[in-house]
Amino acid sequence: MKAWLDEVRPSVDLDGPHAAHFRARQIQALMALLPLSVIGNAVNTVTLAWVFWDRMGEPLWLAAWCLAVVLSLGVIGLLWRHRLVSDGRKRVASPRAIRVVVAHMGLFAALWATLPVVLFPDADEIGSLLLSTVSVGMICGGAFMLSPLAPAALAYVGVLFCGCLLALMRSPYADNGALMVMLSVYAVVMVGIIFTNGRMFISRLRAQAETERQKQLIDLLLRDFEEHASDWLWEINAEGRLRHVSTRLAQSFALPVRQLLDRSLTGLLAEMLPPDEPEGAHSLRHLTSCLRLGQPFRDIELPVEVGHAVRWWSLTAKPLFDERGRAAGWRGVGSDITQTRQARDELARLANYDALTGLANRHRFSTELDRLSRSPEEAARPCSLLFIDLDNFKQINDTLGHTVGDQLLRRLGARLRTCVTDGDLLARLGGDEFALLTWAHADAVAADALAARMLALIREPLQLEDAQVVVHASIGIAEAPRDGSDPRALLQCADLALYAAKAAGRATWRHFAPEMAAQALARARLQHELGQALQAEQFTLHFQPQMRLHDGEVLGFEALVRWQHSERGLVGPGEFIPVAEETGQIVPLGTWVLREACRQAARWPAHLRVAVNLSAVQFRSLSVIDLVDQALAESGLAPERLELEITESALIDDHEGAHDTLSALRTRGVRIAMDDFGTGYSSLAYLRRLPIDKLKIDGLFVRALGSDPDAQAVVTAIISLARALRLETTAEGIESVEQLAMLKALGCDDVQGFLVARPMASEDVSPYLQRTCALVAA
Known part of the structure; x- marks a missing residue:
């Protein structure tokens, strides 16, 4: 029974601090219908007074009754209003206030019930019909109008039902069982309607409270997110203009809030885009296209210039729609990923460049070589591959130490870089091995001149700490596509040419020749x-x-x-x-x-x-x-x-x-x-x-x-x-x-x-x- 009643009345066990507010909402719902009740009761009382005025021996009693019915509703409204207490922005009511309202409605129903009890036994057919109609209407109207507060509605309907039943029992129709049954069934139906409407009203109050709680929680989380997180929220309307500018967003743009409101997001980003930044221009075009087509997007990375410093932002958003399904704008989140981007760029640099010399490493060099086989255009372009190996580096490294050896490699890398033309690739493959892939010196004559220049630069004396070091090198040269366009074949040809240069006395260079492959095969x-x-x-x-x-x-x-x-x-x-x-x-x-x-x-x-x-x-x-x-x-x-x-x-x-x-x-x-x-x-x-x-x-x-x-x-x-x-x-x-x-x-x-x-x-x-x-x- 308690679980059944909890569905139509607020409970501290179920609703906690919201129970007082729910009780106030029930009373307010009754007060909202009170003017209509006053009008309806006034019409009913005037009609009954007009019909029964001449048929009663004491018409003053009827007048007093009518006056009491009309005035009681006003008094009840005033008493109910005093029972509502303000609690911040909400009105609350105590359980005692609910009991007072129930008592008032019971007394008001008793006031109405006296009329059929007194008049129905002696009324003629027209009077009986009028009393029956008004009583049934009062029961039905009260059941519907008081159903937000189910206990008051039950008290009202119950008292009126008892009054009608007593009037029927005192009338000549007391022996009519059908009327008794119909009146009882009608009362039961009204009780069912009261419980159904009361449960719907309470359920709606609880759903609204849960929605409000979730909204407050979301607002709290969003405020906390914007105040403490490095990310920031942004929202634009259907025209692409900012309509929600948080403090965190304004700080990210380094602009006052008033200068950002109603500004075009893409326009702002275009103004902040650093010049000569092809990746940024491409990302901005992609962002503009997604906004225009209404497509959600995620992690679009953009470079922006904020306070003379280039920052990297990541933007993610989904489109918004109104109740008719029309585009209403966009809402998303932005992140400052400058440090992440810098770390990623540094990892990419380390993955492609040698940490000691700053030259390309073996991975980058292999990737560039692979282009020769993947791209027909690249494979058709003549190029030369030079393998450079230092002849006496191990002796220098062992006698003078690895620190001096590292200095030597850095200095030689800087010297070799002066021989590189734009578009060529110089790499350190590891240890004392270097390689140069050049398109500017593709023929044998140009490659010979380049090799001679490189050897001359390498053997120039170097002052490293307290020692003057002279180092020599050998170079093997392979030419594409003459010696092959396949990267592995070209590498092997250059390696064989380097081996031949070392066998020829070192400190020289050799071009690959087919007989070298035969000699290598025989040696293997x-x-x-x-x-x-x-x-x-x-x-x-x-x-x-x-x-x-x-x-x-x-x-x-x-x-x-x-x-x-x-x-x-x-x-x-x-x-x-x-x-x-x-x-x-x-x-x-x-x-x-x-x-x-x-x-x-x-x-x-x-x-x-x-x-x-x-x-x-x-x-x-x-x-x-x-x-x-x-x-x-x-x-x-x-x-x-x-x-x-x-x-x-x-x-x-x-x-x-x-x-x-x-x-x-x-x-x-x-x-x-x-x-x-x-x-x-x-x-x-x-x-x-x-x-x-x-x-x-x-x-x-x-x-x-x-x-x-x-x-x-x-x-x-x-x-x-x-x-x-x-x-x-x-x-x-x-x-x-x-x-x-x-x-x-x-x-x-x-x-x-x-x-x-x-x-x-x-x-x-x-x-x-x-x-x-x-x-x-x-």
């Missing part, structure tokens, strides 16, 4: 086969004797590796050793050579030594000492019978580390020989400090002894230097008796070469020693 195939040969153990050792000059005695043999190729037969080291050094395969190959040489030498007479070459990569590894120990232990060879030949480059690159490694090997008894002496740095400082036993004179000087005085001077100086440092000397490449005589005269200790003996297989060593011993004895 050789590299693959070299890996398979290591696994299949297709290598063998040959040994070349080393002879003492003054008595012709054999001192030992140098181990020389050969490749027993399955298809090509015996392959000399000159073909595969450079490839092995480039690919790093020299390390496992050198390990096998050392172990196999020690194993073979262990079978020779105890006075013979074996000389083994160590590559620079192998010598600089931390495991070289352990490797030597392991090879000697596995073979049983005495350490003093092993002689390791090391090139000058291996000693120069890491002087301190080389000294420690050589000292550890010498401590074990292993002999050290410097191979190819005279072709490298030949520094007297490291010769004096490093623990070395022998200098090997390169065969290049030995073969030129009889024809080149300079070569003879070099050999003489090497022998004199070795003698002064108490080092032995071995001359390589002896091919004639004259060379042998000259070396003997100059004081060389040992020799090796074709004149002594060609390199031989391991099974030929013993027969050779037997023949040599017999000759020496004879």
